[in-house]
Amino acid sequence: xxxxxxxxxxxxxxxxxxxxxxxxxxxxxxxxxxxxxxxxxxxxxxxxxxxxxxxxxxxxxxxxxxxxxxxxxxxxxxxxxxxxxxxxxxxxxxxxxxxxxxxxxxxxxxxxxxxxxxxxxxxxxxxxxxxxxxxxxxxxxxxxxxxxxxxxxxxxxxxxxxxxxxxxxxxxxxxxxxxxxxxxxxxxxxxxxxxxxxxxxxxxxxxxxxxxxxxxxxxxxxxxxxxxxxxxxxxxxxxxxxxxxxxxxxxxxxxxxxxxxxxxxxxxxxxxxxxxxxxxxxxxxxxxxxxxx
Amino acid sequence: xxxxxxxxxxxxxxxxxxxxxxxxxxxxxxxxxxxxxxxxxxxxxxxxxxxxxxxxxxxxxxxxxxxxxxxxxxxxxxxxxxxxxxxxxxxxxxxxxxxxxxxxxxxxxxxxxxxxxxxxxxxxxxxxxxxxxxxxxxxxxxxxxxxxxxxxxxxxxxxxxxxxxxxxxxxxxxxxxxxxxxxxxxxxxxxxxxxxxxxxxxxxxxxxxxxxxxxxxxxxxxxxxxxxxxxxxxxxxxxxxxxxxxxxxxxxxxxxxxxxxxxxxxxxxxxxxxxxxxxxxxxxxxxxxxxxx
Numbered sequence: 001x002x003x004x005x006x007x008x009x010x011x012x013x014x015x016x017x018x019x020x021x022x023x024x025x026x027x028x029x030x031x032x033x034x035x036x037x038x039x040x041x042x043x044x045x046x047x048x049x050x051x052x053x054x055x056x057x058x059x060x061x062x063x064x065x066x067x068x069x070x071x072x073x074x075x076x077x078x079x080x081x082x083x084x085x086x087x088x089x090x091x092x093x094x095x096x097x098x099x100x101x102x103x104x105x106x107x108x109x110x111x112x113x114x115x116x117x118x119x120x121x122x123x124x125x126x127x128x129x130x131x132x133x134x135x136x137x138x139x140x141x142x143x144x145x146x147x148x149x150x151x152x153x154x155x156x157x158x159x160x161x162x163x164x165x166x167x168x169x170x171x172x173x174x175x176x177x178x179x180x181x182x183x184x185x186x187x188x189x190x191x192x193x194x195x196x197x198x199x200x201x202x203x204x205x206x207x208x209x210x211x212x213x214x215x216x217x218x219x220x221x222x223x224x225x226x227x228x229x230x231x232x233x234x235x236x237x238x239x240x241x242x243x244x245x246x247x248x249x250x251x252x253x254x255x256x257x258x259x260x261x262x263x264x265x266x267x268x269x270x271x272x273x274x275x276x277x278x279x280x281x282x283x284x285x286x287x288x289x290x291x292x293x
Numbered sequence: 294x295x296x297x298x299x300x301x302x303x304x305x306x307x308x309x310x311x312x313x314x315x316x317x318x319x320x321x322x323x324x325x326x327x328x329x330x331x332x333x334x335x336x337x338x339x340x341x342x343x344x345x346x347x348x349x350x351x352x353x354x355x356x357x358x359x360x361x362x363x364x365x366x367x368x369x370x371x372x373x374x375x376x377x378x379x380x381x382x383x384x385x386x387x388x389x390x391x392x393x394x395x396x397x398x399x400x401x402x403x404x405x406x407x408x409x410x411x412x413x414x415x416x417x418x419x420x421x422x423x424x425x426x427x428x429x430x431x432x433x434x435x436x437x438x439x440x441x442x443x444x445x446x447x448x449x450x451x452x453x454x455x456x457x458x459x460x461x462x463x464x465x466x467x468x469x470x471x472x473x474x475x476x477x478x479x480x481x482x483x484x485x486x487x488x489x490x491x492x493x494x495x496x497x498x499x500x501x502x503x504x505x506x507x508x509x510x511x512x513x514x515x516x517x518x519x520x521x522x523x524x525x526x527x528x529x530x531x532x533x534x535x536x537x538x539x540x541x542x543x544x545x546x547x548x549x550x551x552x553x554x555x556x557x558x559x560x561x562x563x564x565x566x567x568x569x570x571x572x573x574x575x576x577x578x579x580x581x582x583x584x585x586x
Binding site: 062064065066069083084087088089095096099100101104105164167168171178179180181182184185198201202205209219220222223224225226227228229230231232233235236238244246247248279280281282283284286287 | 355357358359362376377380381382388389392393394397398457460461464471472473474475477478491494495498502512513515516517518519520521522523524525526528529531537539540541572573574575576577579580
């Protein structure tokens with residue numbers, strides 16, 4: 001039944017490639033992931049008119065000014081962003097009403113008739129967390145055991161390696177500018193908890209508490225919360241460690257994967273993935289190029 | 294009147310150096326900073342009995358397991374910590390009731406009859422933010438213009454320097470393992486906003502919005518919030534930048550300064566500052582020594 005429905009949708013889209021409206025595309029994208037968004041979902045249109053005819057779709061970790069400019073250059077007007085447009089989780093703009101940075105960004109979106117939709121809750125909440133899956137694929141870890149289902153998938157067993165080796169390997173594979181690590185560099189690791197993004201103290205500590213887990217790999221963590229929990233665990237001689245990849249690094253491959261999904265969902269429509277890039281650099285190496293690719 | 298009161302208190306303490314109780318010491322410490330704590334202050338006793346006789350006082354950025362162990366070695370039983378003991382801002386322990394790391398830490402505090410008091414709100418809220426002052430003194434920036442008063446003091450005018458030079462200088466002076474920077478390395482900087490710790494999106498953006506301010510120096514910031522605001526400001530060709538020192542680095546000197554204040558307040562009592570140290574390291578340099586000093 002689901003396959004039949006998808007086929008009917010695809011046929012319908014193919015024949016109307018030039019008449020797809022943003023609101024309609026968004027509805028199809030939502031239904032292609034989790035069955036239902038959670039209550040109070042942040043997966044909403046952040047700016048733009050849902051009646052806009054879609055000329056092209058761009059997925060990204062976060063629709064920075066430069067990502068929006070690149071989308072316009074490519075002719076994409078429906079932007080699917082994983083993280084907020086306006087600098088806070090619920091895209092509340094009250095604090096920014098008279099802010100020049102916010103006003104210029106909003107004006108750019110309006111001037112170029114872009115539609116910005118956030119795809120966060122549903123892409124994480126599907127039976128498979130697609131952001132996590134993108135990360136595993138990027139690292140070649142999808143071949144390692146990670147039990148299916150909403151809880152098991154975040155735990156992956158990798159070939160034994162030390163914390164120092166794992167850190168250097170992640171830094172190199174993902175071209176990370178500001179990787180941060182906590183724990184004994186010689187700690188032997190094979191049981192990894194992988195929580196992309198910034199999932200907060202309780203989820204991060206819950207993962208670290210699992211007796212087998214030796215390291216939590218996350219996007220970011222509050223330094224006075226999870227980081228201090230790990231520091232105490234290590235001081236108590238527990239075999240625990242933490243690797244912070246950076247928020248963008250930990251979720252960008254998932255949104256690249258999303259672009260592949262959307263190319264199948266909208267065969268007649270141009271779909272790009274535009275990399276937001278790492279915002280932070282360290283004084284020894286200096287910044288990487290800021291141009292989105 | 295205030296001087297007379299302080300003299301009376303000092304006389305009283307000197308003559309009772311061996312009979313000072315933790316609760317009494319804490320009350321004196323509070324009154325020596327801001328006039329009143331804010332409503333719902335986090336400046337409370339986190340563990341231990343206020344009737345405990347004080348054998349020595351230790352100040353620290355955060356009472357990690359290792360800081361507590363070092364305090365016991367030195368004979369200090371009243372711990373004045375700037376940040377939480379139990380991994381969240383309000384030291385709520387519900388989530389940790391059965392957590393082995395929390396239980397072992399609490400058991401250590403109880404077994405050694407320590408008293409842990411958090412000194413956060415009042416040390417920041419005094420007419421002079423003493424944590425900020427400690428930072429300026431550490432950097433030799435107290436001689437540069439920073440208007441007095443609750444708002445002006447966070448803005449300091451330093452001799453002109455590029456962002457790259459300033460970052461390298463801070464990294465070197467403060468021995469920072471994981472300094473992170475955002476913005477054009479060639480940006481010319483003389484107007485700095487300095488917000489130690491993790492003051493949150495609104496305070497950080499408010500500081501960056503000030504037209505003269507070229508860089509915000511902070512302890513930490515959420516990567517999807519303040520960091521993305523700065524990224525957009527830079528893309529809009531605004532002369533703005535961000536330097537993240539690390540939370541501990543940005544507040545430890547303030548708590549070292551607190552130890553000096555407490556030596557004056559309690560002339561008959563041993564007062565130590567115990568450095569918590571930086572929890573995170575980068576794969577190129579590996580960890581620094583974890584032993585608190």
